[in-house]
Amino acid sequence: MSATFTPKTVAEVVHLVQWARQTRTPLYPVSRGLNWGYGSSSPVVDGCAVVDLSGMREIRNKTEISARNPVAVIEPGVTQGDLHDHLAEHHPDLTFNVTGSGRQTSVLGNALDRGVGYIGPRKEDIYGLEFVDGQGRVFETGFRRLGEHSPLAHTHPYGLGPMLDGLLSQSNFGIVTSACFRLLPRRPREAAVSFSLREPKDLGAFLDALIAMKREGLLATVTHAGNRARTQATLTYGLSKYLAAECGLRGEALERAAVQALRLVAPYEWTALGSVMGSAGQLRATLKEIDARSRRWARVRVVTEERLRLGYAVLHRLRWLPAARAQAAAIAAIRPLQGLARGVPTDAPIDNLLWKFGRPELPAEHLDRSRCGLLFINPALPADGGFVARLMDELDRLAATFGHTLNTTINIETPTSVVAVINLLFDRADPQAVAQAHRCADALYRCIDASGLSVYRARADMMADVVARNPAYWALVRSLKDVLDPQGVIAPGRYCPA
Template identity: 60%
Template sequence: MAKEEHGVARRSSSNVTGWDRGDLDCWRAGSVDDVTACVDRARREGRALYPVSTGLNWGYGSAAPPRAGTVVLDLSGMNRIRNAMEISEANPVAVIEPGVTQRQLHDFLSQSCPGLSFNVTGSSVDTSILGNALDRGVGYLGPRREDVFGLEVVTGRGELLRTGFRRLGEDSPLAHAHPYGLGPMLDGLFFQGNYGIVTSACLKLLPRPARSVAVSLALRDVSKLGEFLDGLALLKRLGVMSGVTHVGNQARTRASMMSGISEYLRISCGVAERDLAAEADRALATVAPYEWTSLGGVAGSAAQVKAAIAEVRRVLGGIAKLTVVDDAKLAAGFRLLNPLRNLWPWARANAAAISAIRPLQGLADGRPTDAAITNLLWRYGQPQLPARELDASGCGLIFINPALPMAGGAVVKVVDAMKAVAAGFGHELYVTLNIETTTSLVAVANLLFDRGDAAAVANARACARALWEYLRSCGLEVYRARADMMEDVVDPQDSFWRTAWALKSVFDPDNLIAPGRYNLARAPDA
C-alpha cells in the first residue's frame, strides 16, 4: 500500500515471498506524458525506476525491485482501453494500458461486446493483463506473450518508441491489425526486458465459440504419469486440446478446492467449526482421490467438441478417468445433489465440490476469478481480506517454476526430485504442469509458509534456493524469475547476458529502468 510521508509518496515492498526492500519512494503516472516526465526526472536526479502495473506479481516479488533504493513507478492509474469504441467481433483487438485489469476488460466486454473474450489467468481479477504478459505469464488458453503485439514504450532515454506497424501512427489501418510490422521485431526486447516502460499494447481478443467444455482427466495409476503427459502432449500437437492443459498434483487440488468445499459445508450444511476440517477432508477424498488430475478446455462447434472428446478418450481413456463439464452440467448437478446434502454423504461431497469448482470452470471461458487467492487467504485464517491485499496477509508464497522439455519420463524425474528436495526442508510442493507449447511445458511449483514466523520464512527461502540449484544442476532454468533471484540467474560471464547488457546502451544508457531485472545490474568487468 502507498502512503504519504512528509509530502512524498512511499510504498511498502513487503510481499508474500518474505523478501522486501522496505518502504520505497513511489511515483505515480497516469499518462504517457507522466511516464516521460518521470524518466526525465529520474535522469536529472540520478534515480532508478521500477515500473509496476498493479504490483500484484505475487510469489515473484510483487512490487519489490531487485536493487535497493529504486523508486517504484506505479502505472495502475494508466487504465484506459484506448480503442474501446472501435472494438467489435470484426475488430477483435483491444489497445490496453498497463493498469487495465482482468476484471476491467471482462466487464467491458460483457457489456459492450459479449461475443468476445480473452485469455485469462487463474490469478486475481485485479491483476494487470499487460504486466503478466510482459513477464511471460501463462493463461488458460496459451502463453500470454502470444496475445500481445504493437507495443508503445518510453525508453530510458525518454523517447517514445512504437513497435510493429504502430510506428505508422494510430490512424494507420495496420497499426492495430498486423502483428509483425516491417524489419526487425523489437517487441521481444520488452518481454522480460528492462529497456523501457511499456505504456500500451495491442491485445488479441477471442470470439466465443458455439460450445466450450472443460475436460478433466484423473490419472488412475501414478506410475503412469509419464505416459499420461506424453498423451496430453500428443493431443496438444494434434490440436485436439489447443489451449493449455493443467496437470495438478493432489496438493494443488487441495489448495484450489478446500476453501470452497469448507464454505459450502459451513454455510449450506451447518457443519460446526470444530468438525469442518475433517468433514472437508472426507469430501475431497470422495471427489478427488487421485494424485494427478488434468484440466483443459475443448471448444468449437458441437460436432468439433464431440469429436475432440472422442479423441481424448481414445488416447487416454485407458489410464485416466474422463469427466466433461460445462456450466449447464454443473448447474444441473448442483440442483440435483444440493437438496440431498443432509441425507447422503456422497451427494454432500459432490455438491460441495461443484460449489468449489464453479469459479475455476469459468477460467477456460474467459471469466477471471479470485478463487485461487481466496483459498490462500482462507488457509491462513484471513478470509475477510480482499484478494488484492494478499501481500498484507500472513500467507507466504514462493514460486520456483522451471521450463521443461515435452518428454513425460524426463518430467517425472524432475518433479520427483523437486518433491524430494522440498521434503528435505519439511515442505510439501504444490505442482501444476502446464502443457504450454507443442514442444515444452512449464511447471508452476510453489511453497507455502507462515510469513509471520521468521524461522519458517528462512526455511522456505533456503528450500527455494535448493530447488533452483537442483534445476541448474540438470541444465534447466525457471521460465519466470523472482526479484530476489535476479542476481543469481544473470551470469556476467555469459555472452547472452553480456549482449542483453550491451542493448542497455541503446535504449537506457543510464541504467534507469529496473536495474538488475532480467539483466546485469551493472557493467560487466572488461
C-alpha cells in the first residue's frame, strides 16, 4: 500500500517535495486518479507516496471569465462536472472540450496524459502551466511567468522562447498545480450527424470520406466510428433502464426490446457520430454536403437536441406500441452521449460498465470497486482509411484467438491524425480472465508495433518495448528529467521509466 498525501495549496506541494527529498520517497502525482484502463491511480514502482491533488479544486479566475476572456485557470482537482456546472450557471454562452469519461474525472490530469475530448486532443487546450519541480521550485510556462496580473498571463499560449509545456505532459518532470484551459464560445446552431455504414467491406472508403470532411472543416468535432460491440457496450444499460423503469419490462421481454431498440441506433457493424456547428445557413449547407458525400455508403441521420426532445415527448407517450417504445428507448440512451459534443459531460459510459459487471448502484467514480477489468490499447493511426480498416480487421482476428471481442472506436481527431480506442473487458475477480486479457493485450500491442505504429497513450507494461525501439531518444528524455529533478523525487511515471 502506498501512502497518500492530499495537499490543498501550492505551498503544501512544495513542502511535500522538500519532505520527499529528505526522506528519499518518490512522489506519484494524480489529479483525480480515475485513469481507468491505463492503471487508474496506481504508481508504476513500489515505495511511492501518491500525491492526490483532488483537494486543489479551485477555478482560480472565476470572476474574470467571460465571452471576451474564454480561459479558466484551473487546479488539478477541478472535474469535468465542476467546470460544466460552473459554466452552465454563470456563462451559458461558453462551453469546453469534454471527454467521454465520467463527470468526476479531471480536466487537467487528463490533458497532461494527452487524453482526447469530443472537440479534439485536450493537450491543445492547456497552456501557462504552473508546476513544482523535483527541487521544490515553482515555475510558470509561457507568459504566465510575468505574473498573474500581466495582461498576457492568461491570453498568449506560447510566450517567448522555448515552450516548456510539452515537458509536463506524459512525463514525470514536475507536479502541475494549475493551468490555463481554453473555453469555447457556443455556436448558434449545433447538430450531430449519425452515419450507419451498410457494408463492413466499405469501412476504408467510408473512413476516407469522413477524414476528407474533417480536413475540409465540414465535420467540426472528433468523429467517432464505433463497432457494434462498442455501441452495444455503451448503450445497452441506457436502453434497458428505460425499458424497465418506463415500460415495466423484465426478463426475456426486456432483452428482446433492448435488442430491437439497439438495432435502430446501430443497424450495421459500424456506426459513426460527428457534429456540425455554425449559423442556421451554414448548418443547412454543410449537412447537405455531408449527406451527398456519404449516403452511398451509409444511412445518414441528423440529430439535434430539439428533435430528440420533441421525438421523445411524442414516442414516450406512445410507448405501449413496441415500435414507439423502441424509438423512445433509443432516444433515452443516446441523449447523454449526443450531449458530449455540446460540452455536457456524462457518466453514461461508466454506468454501462458498472451495470454490465453487476454493480449498477455504484457511483461512476467507484468503477474500480467493481469487477470490471479494462485494458486500453490505443494505436495512433495515419489518416488513411484503407490502412486503418486492414489493421482493425487484423486486430479483431487476433483478439478472437484469445476469445476476446474488441470494443473499438476509430476517432478522426485532427485533419491529419486518427486514433483507435480499443478496450478489452474482462472480469478482474477471475485470475484466468485477467491473465488471458493481458496476453491478448500484449499480442495486440506487438501487432501494432510490427505495423510500424505506436500507441498514443500507454500502460506502464508497454514502455520497455517503446524505449527499446528508440533508446537514444529516451536517453535524451532521461537527461532532461535530471535537469528538473536530479534526485528523482517525482517517481518514474508510465512514460518515463527509471
